Amino acid sequence: MNQGLTIKLLGLALVIVSALFLTSCTEEPKNQLESVQQQGYIKVYTRISPTTMYVGEEGFSGFEYDLVKLFADELGVRVQIVTENDIAKILREVSSGRADFAAAGLTVTKQREEYLRFGPPYQEITSKLVYKQGNDRPRDFSQVDKNLTVVANSSHSEELLNAQQDYPNLSWTERSDLTPQDLLDGVLDGTFDYTIVDSNELQLARQVQPELAVAFSISEPEPLAWAFPKGTDNSLYIKAIEFFSKIRGDGTLAYLTERYYGHLSKFDYVGNREFLRAIEDKLDKYRPYFYEAAANDLDWRLLAAMGYQESHWEPHARSPTGVRGLMMLTLNTAKQLGVKNRLDAEQSILGGADYLRLVKEKIPDRIEEPDRTWFALAAYNVGFGHLEDARRLAEGDGANPDKWLDVKEYLPLLRQKKWYSRTRYGYARGDEPVKYVNNIRMYYQVLKQVAEPKAGGSELVDPETESMQEGEEIGDNGQDEENILGTDEALAETESDKSQDDTEK
Known part of the structure; x- marks a missing residue:
């Protein structure tokens, strides 16, 4: 060259x-938002917990999980979820920028705000000091003189440090290797005398562990929010603010909150204990009938929850209105379904399941689960015509007639002449189906925790959540304008139906 x-x-x-x-x-x-969209995913830290994310029978689920997936859909990206129960590590990874944000049920505290910034709050909790029912109840920290153990680096640690200024002798142990549920289990088995957990976690735990008792609250209501790293790049943070504004405005946030917590009401210690005892003493006797009745399109545990709500699994139960049997069928309904003896447990359960299917078929197809089932249960209790009346009232008032969250507020109005005079089917004790559905949801959630699904059976799943399970990467420590309300036909039992008696033995 x-x-x-x-x-x-x-x-x-x-x-x-x-x-x-x-x-x-x-x-x-x-900027961060452009980088996330270019790489095609967001990296999010979370904790394994009933209030955040967990692996259920249908895959990943949880309140925080659903929020994160909706946000990812908004961005047009996938989610890389890293599960980590060490809160200190979660906070370090986020503050250092090695994660886009944390969605881990984190309480907003002054100390954390020094090195993190929090998105809009989506839930409020209070911190509760928990002890075992039957033991001495402390009234304040001066009486907490035994083993108090909390999750290390949690907001509860900060609260205890603040309390120590007024109670110098207050002492506690912090554990980074245990989850809140581990600590609650430890209180029940005697490993720990006390622990502190968030109120939402305690509410869910007490469904199956009613001996968990609240001594006192150690905080005022506190917000939960996503945690983002501090810095000059606000692009993803601003997008999160816009996202929460959107889902709060369109009702999505309220819907998710109702879905995960709507069945929780004031804690009933005696009622919970009775239900758990009935599971141990009675359920196995009727389980084969619930299995048979569920076939492949219903969850046997939902039918069992209905049966407990109706009769406490008593096959010879009867009411003054003439409904009888384990599933409390009226005489006319039993005849319609071919049930010859309502006091026969198998016939009653099979008839109850078939009646639920009939009612469910009346619900407009556009209504998805789980609202479809909640509507069917309400109609099972109060009659389809009254349910449709409530849905029309909701629609006429600007609410969504296809969401249980909205319609359950209008059913009780059917007791008031101002409202029922505007309906086709008139007066109804509309508060009863609301309580009915709420109780069944509670029993169902408990049964899902303590009883296995039927092989090849069906579980009640929200299709939006089900579809959101495509494309996530999990790392370990790594509405037709026509027929808005559906049919006008009533699958309702009239008062005259309910007053009929029969000669079943």
Whole structure:
């Protein structure tokens, strides 16, 4: 190669390098949002917990999980979820920028706000000091003189440090290797005398562990929010603010809250104990009938929850209105379904399941689960015509007639002449189906925790959540305008139906 050619090639190379250098200098760096969208996923830290994320029978689920997936859908990206129960590590990873944010049921505290910034609050909790029912109840921290253990680096640690200023002798142990549920289990088995957990976690736990008792609250209501790293790049943070504004405005946040917590009411220690005892003493006797009745389209545990609500699983139960049997069928309904003896447990359960299917078929197809089932249960209790009346009232008032969250507020109005005078089917004790559905949901959730599903059976699943399970990466520590309300026909039992008696033995 001659010298002239070499010089020309070197010159050309220099021009190319210079051009690339100038291009790189003039190209503005991408912000966090653009980087996330370019890489195609967001990296999120969370904890395994009933209130955040867990692996259920149908895959990943949980309040925080659903929120994160909806946010990812808004961004048009996938989710890389890293599960970690060490709160300190979660906070470090986020503050260092090694994660986009944390969605882990984190309480907003002054200390954390020094090195993190929090998105809009989506839930409020209080911190509760928990002890075992039957033991001495402390009234304040001066009486907490035994083993108090909390999750390390939690908001409860900060609260205890603040309390120590007024109670100098207060002491406690912090454990990074245990989850809130581990600590609650430890209180029940005697490993710990006391622990502190968030009120939402305690509410869910007490469904199956009613001996968990509240000594006192150690905080005022506190907000939960996503945690983001501090910095000058606000792009993803602003997008999260917009997202929460949107889901709060369109009702999605309220819907999710109702879905996960709507069945929880004031804690009934005696009622919960009785239900758990009935599971141990009675359920196995009727389980084969619930299995048979469920077939492949219903969850046997939902039918069992209905049966307990109706009769406490008593096959000879009867009411003054004439309904009888384990599933408390009226005489007319039993005849319609071919049930010859309502006091026969198997016939009653099979008839109850078939009646639920009949009612469910009346629900407009556009209504998805789980609202479809809640509507069917309400109609099973109060009659389809009265349910439709409530849905019309909701629609006329600007509420959504296809969401149980909205319609359950209008059913009780059927007791008031101002409202029922505007309906087709008139007066109804509309508060009763609301309580009915609420109780069944509670029993169902308990049964899902303590009883296995039927092989090849069906579980009640929200299709939106089900579809959201495509594309996530999990790391370990790593509405037809026609027929808005559906049919006008009533699958309702009239008062005259309910007053009929029969000669079943």
